[in-house]
Amino acid sequence: MKEIALKMQGDIKRLTNETFKFDERVGEGWFSAVYFLKTREIAEKYKSDENVTMQFFQKKHAVLCGTDEVIALIKTFAKNPEDLVIHSLEDGDKVEPYETVLTIEGPYQNFGHLEGLIDGIFARRTSVATNVYNVVKAARKSGARKPVIFMGDRDDHFTQQAGDGYSAYIGGSKAQATHAMSEWWGKEGMGTMPHALIQLFEGDVVAASRAYKETYPDDDLMALVDYNNDVIMDSLKLAREFGDDLKGVRVDTSNHMVDQYFCRHPEVMGAFDPRGVNPKLLFALREALDEEGYQHVQILASGGFTAEKINEYEDMNVPIDLYGVGSSLLEIHIGFTGDNVKINDKDEAKAGRVYRPNPRLERV
Numbered sequence: 001m002k003e004i005a006l007k008m009q010g011d012i013k014r015l016t017n018e019t020f021k022f023d024e025r026v027g028e029g030w031f032s033a034v035y036f037l038k039t040r041e042i043a044e045k046y047k048s049d050e051n052v053t054m055q056f057f058q059k060k061h062a063v064l065c066g067t068d069e070v071i072a073l074i075k076t077f078a079k080n081p082e083d084l085v086i087h088s089l090e091d092g093d094k095v096e097p098y099e100t101v102l103t104i105e106g107p108y109q110n111f112g113h114l115e116g117l118i119d120g121i122f123a124r125r126t127s128v129a130t131n132v133y134n135v136v137k138a139a140r141k142s143g144a145r146k147p148v149i150f151m152g153d154r155d156d157h158f159t160q161q162a163g164d165g166y167s168a169y170i171g172g173s174k175a176q177a178t179h180a181m182s183e184w185w186g187k188e189g190m191g192t193m194p195h196a197l198i199q200l201f202e203g204d205v206v207a208a209s210r211a212y213k214e215t216y217p218d219d220d221l222m223a224l225v226d227y228n229n230d231v232i233m234d235s236l237k238l239a240r241e242f243g244d245d246l247k248g249v250r251v252d253t254s255n256h257m258v259d260q261y262f263c264r265h266p267e268v269m270g271a272f273d274p275r276g277v278n279p280k281l282l283f284a285l286r287e288a289l290d291e292e293g294y295q296h297v298q299i300l301a302s303g304g305f306t307a308e309k310i311n312e313y314e315d316m317n318v319p320i321d322l323y324g325v326g327s328s329l330l331e332i333h334i335g336f337t338g339d340n341v342k343i344n345d346k347d348e349a350k351a352g353r354v355y356r357p358n359p360r361l362e363r364v
Contacts, residue, residue, distance in 0.1 A: 014068060014090070014091075015068040015069070015072070015091075015166075015184060016068075016072070017071075017072035017075055017076060019068070019072070019184050020069055020072050020073075022072075022073065022076055022077070026073070026076075026077050026114075026117065027076075027077045029113055031116075031117055032113040032114065032115075032116060032117065033116050036112060036113040036115060036116060037113055039108070039112060039113075040108070040109045040112055040113045041109075043107070043108045043109040043112065044109040047108065047109075048107060048109060049107075050107065050108065050343055050344060051105060051106060051107060051343070051344050051345070052105070052106070052107070052108045052112075052340050052342065052343050053103055053104070053105045053340065053341055053342035053343075053345075053355065054103065054104045054105075054111075054112070054115065054338050054339065054340050054341070055100045055102070055103045055338070055339055055341050055355065055356065056100065056101055056102040056103075056118060056119070056122065056336055056337065056338045056339075057098050057099060057100050057101060057336065057337060057339075057356065058095070058097070058098075058101070058122070058123075058126065058334050058335060058336045058337070059097045059098060059334075059335075060097055060130075060333075060334055061094070061095070061096060061097065062094070062095050062126050062129075062130045062334055063092065063093075063094055063095075063126065063129040063130045063133045063170065063171055064089055064090070064091060064092070064093045064094070064095045064101055064122075064126055064129070065091045065092070065122075065125035065126050065128070065129035065166075065167045065170045065171075066091070066121040066122045066124070066125030066126060066167075067088050067089060067090055067091050067101070067102065068091055069121050069125065069163070070088075070102065070118050070121050070122065071086060071088060071364050073114060073117060073118065073121065074086065074104065074111060074114060074118075077114060078106075078110050078111040078114065079109070079110040079111070080106075080110055081110075081111075083106055083107075083110070084104055084105065084106040084110065084111060085103075085104070085105040085106065085363070086102070086103070086104050086105075086363070086364040087102070087103045087361035087362060087363055087364065088101065088102045088103075088361060088362065088364050089101045089102070089358075089360060089361060089362075090362075091125075091129075091170050092129075092170050093360070098356065099356070099358060100356045100357070100358040100361065101122070101336075101358075101361075102118070102122075102361075103361065105342075108340070112340075115338040116338075118336070118338060119335070119336040119337065119338055122336040123332055123334055123335050123336050124160075124163070124164075124167070124332055125163060125166075125167045125170075126167075126334050126336070127167075127330075127331065127332045127333055127334045128152075128164050128167035128168060128171065128329060128330060129167040129168070129170040129171040130171065130334060131171065131307070131328065131329045131330070131331060131333075132148070132150065132167070132168045132170075132171025132172055132173050132329050133171040133172055134307040135148050135171075135173075135305070135306070135307045135310060135323070135325055135328075135329065136148050136171060136172035136173060137172075137307075138307045138308075138310035138311045138314060139310050139314070139323050141310075141311060141314040141315075142314050142317070146320070146321060146322060146323065147173075147174075147175050147322045147323075148172070148173045148175070148322075148323050148324075148325055149173070149175040149176070149177065149190070149300070149302075149322060149323065149324045149325070150164075150165065150168040150173040150175065150176040150177065150181060150325065150326075150329065151177045151302065151324045151325060151326040152164055152168070152177070152181075152326050152327070152329055152330050153177045153178050153181070153326075154326065155326050155327040155330050156330050158180070161178055161180035161181050162180050162181065162183045162184055163184070164181065164330065165178070165180065165181025165182055165183065165184065165185075166181075166183075166184035166185055168181070168329065169182075169184075169185045174187070175190055176189055176190065177189055177190070177191055192212065192219065192220075192221065192222040192223070192224070192250075193208065193209070193212055193222075193223065193224050194224070195224060195227055197211075197212065197224075198224060198227040199227070203227055203228055205223060205224070205225060205227060205228070205234045205237065205238060206237055206238060206241050208223075209221060209223045209238055209241075209242065209246075210241075213242070213245065220247035220248075221242060221245055221246050221247050221248075222247050222248045222249070222250055222298075222300060223235075223238050223246065223248075223249050223250065224249075224250045224252060225238065225249045225250065225251060226250075226251055226252050226253040226254075226259075228260075229253065229257055229259055229260055230259065230260040230261070231249070231251050231253065231259055231261070231281065231285055232259075232261050232281075232284060232285050232288045233260070234249075235249045235285060235288070235289060235297070236288060236289070236292065236294075239289060239292065239294040239297055240292075244296065246294070246297055247297070247298060248297055248298030248299060248300055248321065248322070249285075249297060249298075249299060249300070250300040250301075250302060250324065251277050251281070251282065251285065251299065251300070251301050251302070251303075252277065252301075252302045252303045252324075253275075253276050253277050253281070253303065254275075254276060254303070255275055255276035255303065255304055256275060256276075257275060257276065258274045258275055259274075259281050261281060261284055262274045262280075262281075265284075268280060268284075276303060276304065277301050277302070277303050277304075279313065279316055279318045282299060282301065282318050282319055282320060283318065283319060285299060285319075286299060286319035298321035298322060299319055299320055299321050299322075300320075300321065300322040300323070300324055301313075301320045301322075301323060301324070302323070302324030302325070302326075303324075304328075305323055305324070305325045305328065306325075306328040307328075310323060310325075339353045341353060341354065341355040341356075342355055
């Protein structure tokens with residue numbers, strides 16, 4: 001991993017500009033809206049001596065992320081960045097609607113073309129961090145510190161993994177699916193087996209798990225148990241075979257499937273949706289494991305979980321020890337806005353916008 005600065009906020013490390021792998025074309029304006037590039041030329045020609053203040057904000061209660069990346073962007077691609085005055089909050093700060101998170105002061109032509117890129121960095125990083133924070137908060141509702149595994153590798157372009165993984169870390173998830181997701185904050189990815197491994201052993205989850213354990217003897221064995229759509233019977237087979245070596249079972253039943261447990265026990269059917277990973281199935285799984293003395297086997301549930309769904313499951317005390325969450329964490333729902341609000345220290349902004357000083361901002 002690239003160098004990490006020693007400045008800390010809690011257990012969150014402040015990243016340096018060595019962390020980010022920027023496309024050099026940023027400096028050519030390739031990723032900037034053309035009207036920003038045209039305005040830069042006009043400012044250089046007619047208003048080169050004017051000093052403007054640009055501020056950035058969003059409109060929700062959020063967990064801020066992207067400040068280090070934005071500052072590195074400015075320092076790398078602004079003209080004469082050493083002459084700019086930058087004030088910023090830090091990654092991990094909780095922010096209020098309309099609270100100013102960053103200000104830049106200096107000649108517009110030196111940095112104005114970066115406005116859209118800054119908005120975009122803040123929008124994605126803060127959205128992911130906030131989504132993860134809300135999921136982690138929901139998972140800890142009962143007081144237990146249930147881990148949330150960030151499984152967003154298949155839900156977006158792979159080039160986003162490092163930034164998304166760091167945002168998830170800021171939001172509270174320290175267990176992530178790929179090495180790339182952990183790159184910026186210094187850990188490695190984690191995981192055990194996909195359905196593909198069980199398929200190679202023709203659906204024999206015990207044989208697949210034995211091969212895994214023999215190949216990775218130092219790993220905790222967390223076996224996937226929904227391949228045959230019979231999570232209770234396969235979980236018991238694994239527990240009987242591996243005993244204390246079985247750390248847990250992961251239930252990832254498709255939302256279009258009804259587990260075989262309900263076919264064997266139609267009497268439990270009633271006013272609930274039996275498809276996918278549902279509370280009735282998980283209660284039955286926990287009971288079956290406990291009855292045979294396998295209380296140590298943890299249950300990891302994944303597939304379609306959101307903060308709202310986790311809140312609901314926690315209210316019901318559904319026996320889940322870990323959550324695996326993917327696509328819902330990557331929803332981009334927080335948009336940022338950059339506004340020029342001062343010129344030469346005099347208030348000047350479009351109607352409806354005003355300079356909003358924030359005493360929490362720190363000089364960068």
